[in-house]
Amino acid sequence: MTAHPIAANDGGSPDRREEVLAAAAECFMRRGYEATSMDDVADMLGATKGRVYHHFRSKPELFFEVFRRAISILAREAGVHETGPGTAAARLRRMARAHVLCMMETQTFQRNLTLGVDLYRFGETSAEHRATLEELMDLRRAYEDAFRRTFAAGKADGSLAAPDPSLAMRTLLGAINWVAVWYSPRHGETRAHRETLADGIVDQVLQGYLA
Amino acid sequence: MTAHPIAANDGGSPDRREEVLAAAAECFMRRGYEATSMDDVADMLGATKGRVYHHFRSKPELFFEVFRRAISILAREAGVHETGPGTAAARLRRMARAHVLCMMETQTFQRNLTLGVDLYRFGETSAEHRATLEELMDLRRAYEDAFRRTFAAGKADGSLAAPDPSLAMRTLLGAINWVAVWYSPRHGETRAHRETLADGIVDQVLQGYLA
DNA sequence: GTCTATAAAGGGATAGAC
DNA sequence: GTCTATCCCTTTATAGAC
Structure with a gap:
């Protein structure tokens, strides 16, 4: 986990990590924990799971x-x-x-x-x-x-x-x-x-x- | 679905189909719907999924x-x-x-x-x-x-x-x-x-x- | 920072033995 | 009525390109 501009979160500009987190919350709610795949989370973002794994280890x-x-x-x-x-x-x-x-x-x-x-x-x-x-x-x-x-x-x-x-x-x-x-x-x-x-x-x- | 002694259910002798149903309820509750595998249900019964599929189509x-x-x-x-x-x-x-x-x-x-x-x-x-x-x-x-x-x-x-x-x-x-x-x-x-x-x-x- | 490709594991469902 | 073996697909996670 290299230097993320997480501090910018408070400042106002939307944070990429935050987007992943919100998409994950939506997926987990809809399908449950184990049924949600990292691909599901990525799909909801219009991305691939490379992006998800960049922000969260597992x-x-x-x-x-x-x-x-x-x-x-x-x-x-x-x-x-x-x-x-x-x-x-x-x-x-x-x-x-x-x-x-x-x-x-x-x-x-x-x-x-x-x-x-x-x-x-x-x-x-x-x-x-x-x-x-x-x-x-x-x-x-x-x-x-x-x-x-x-x-x-x-x-x-x-x-x-x-x-x-x-x-x-x-x-x-x-x-x-x-x-x-x-x-x-x-x-x-x-x-x-x-x-x-x-x-x-x-x-x-x-x-x-x-x- | 061939002739099951489901009527025996009312009589008192435990029904096999009922056992599968109860095991499934337990698994679904614990792990959620999609995360529960047919193997999980079978395992809880000490059986294999052949038994589960015999009683329920899917x-x-x-x-x-x-x-x-x-x-x-x-x-x-x-x-x-x-x-x-x-x-x-x-x-x-x-x-x-x-x-x-x-x-x-x-x-x-x-x-x-x-x-x-x-x-x-x-x-x-x-x-x-x-x-x-x-x-x-x-x-x-x-x-x-x-x-x-x-x-x-x-x-x-x-x-x-x-x-x-x-x-x-x-x-x-x-x-x-x-x-x-x-x-x-x-x-x-x-x-x-x-x-x-x-x-x-x-x-x-x-x-x-x-x- | 995000992508593609891939390895290794596990899932649903069926066929056929017993 | 239940088991084993198998097919095919999806999943997690990583490696390495860009």
């Missing part, structure tokens, strides 16, 4: 990067609200709303989270890849823990009424993770449309957990 | 049978409660409870429902398989409609308070479908344990939809 590493990106988007957009102002219920609402928007706007990346968990649970991988997978599972657990802690905080400050924070975390995340499964962007849809939809979903879902 | 047909089985279990166990006694809220609770138990007890089959939807949305299939997939998607839609109708009925009889029955159906099913993703049976677990867990989940989740 298929597992490509997938791991997709996973890492997915969870890092969630942590940045949603997890960050754990430490905001207001009651636990208010913070939970901001977290859930941002999470839903991520499911809609970075769907191709987010759907690969489940794929990664299955790979961890059932896949046969080398020791090195196993270690990376463990690390990625830790990232995911850490993200989920923010929801668990917020449910516990809501029990303490009286704003939330879930008797079992772990179970509440699971049912809430189930409801909002599922958005990535059924959501499909409409033609001409704007950010405002998605925000309205996200508010509707979150209002609906949080109703059951409020004190 | 890999797609094998998968379709797994999908069909999954949805038919749900329709029988949960969908049937749509027409039971009591308020819409009471019926919805019985449906959701049975659904959760299915997610736990026939997990390997149920997890393939999402796989099938992805295959339908993104897969490249022959015209014949396409037609079968359409039919399977209809079965799934019909099952989901039972939930949608019950939410609408609850609006009418005043037992449920979801403003948008379609959205309520999606968030509720998301929360309870997700059980199949995180649930893992504990050692020595009994049906009673699962029923208690299912009741906890359903109590938690339905809270938000009650009038």
Whole structure:
């Protein structure tokens, strides 16, 4: 891996590595991890796999990067609200709303989270890849823990009424993770449309957990 | 397909075709549709793929049978409660409870429902398989409609308070479908344990939809 | 930085033995 | 009803041209 202008990423000019990553996310989502070939990813870019292998050493590493990106988007957009102002219920609402928007706007990346968990649970991988997978599972657990802690905080400050924070975390995340499964962007849809939809979903879902 | 003693299935003696189907469900769940080889299915049975091909013409047909089985279990166990006694809220609770138990007890089959939807949305299939997939998607839609109708009925009889029955159906099913993703049976677990867990989940989740 | 060509391995499906 | 052997195609990954 020679000097890539990855720093230019922040500056604005589109990065080639980023294009490969996005194409891979799309392919993995559509066909699953093992069924996706490096040729599929290349085809989606209108290139050959020489280009893919130039940016990523192997298929597992490509997938791991997709996973890492997915969870890092969630942590940045949603997890960050754990430490905001207001009651636990208010913070939970901001977290859930941002999470839903991520499911809609970075769907191709987010759907690969489940794929990664299955790979961890059932896949046969080398020791090195196993270690990376463990690390990625830790990232995911850490993200989920923010929801668990917020449910516990809501029990303490009286704003939330879930008797079992772990179970509440699971049912809430189930409801909002599922958005990535059924959501499909409409033609001409704007950010405002998605925000309205996200508010509707979150209002609906949080109703059951409020004190 | 020559004379199989499929009728013996009802009688009690284990059916060979059924064994292949169960092994296939497990493999498809673990590795995904395309990544699962007919050899994988055979290996899980301690056999070779000659046996698999004797019972199922092709890999797609094998998968379709797994999908069909999954949805038919749900329709029988949960969908049937749509027409039971009591308020819409009471019926919805019985449906959701049975659904959760299915997610736990026939997990390997149920997890393939999402796989099938992805295959339908993104897969490249022959015209014949396409037609079968359409039919399977209809079965799934019909099952989901039972939930949608019950939410609408609850609006009418005043037992449920979801403003948008379609959205309520999606968030509720998301929360309870997700059980199949995180649930893992504990050692020595009994049906009673699962029923208690299912009741906890359903109590938690339905809270938000009650009038 | 991306291409073509190729090696080595594994997949779906069938034929025919038993 | 299940197994072995086989055909043909696709896959991962690398080497080396440009």
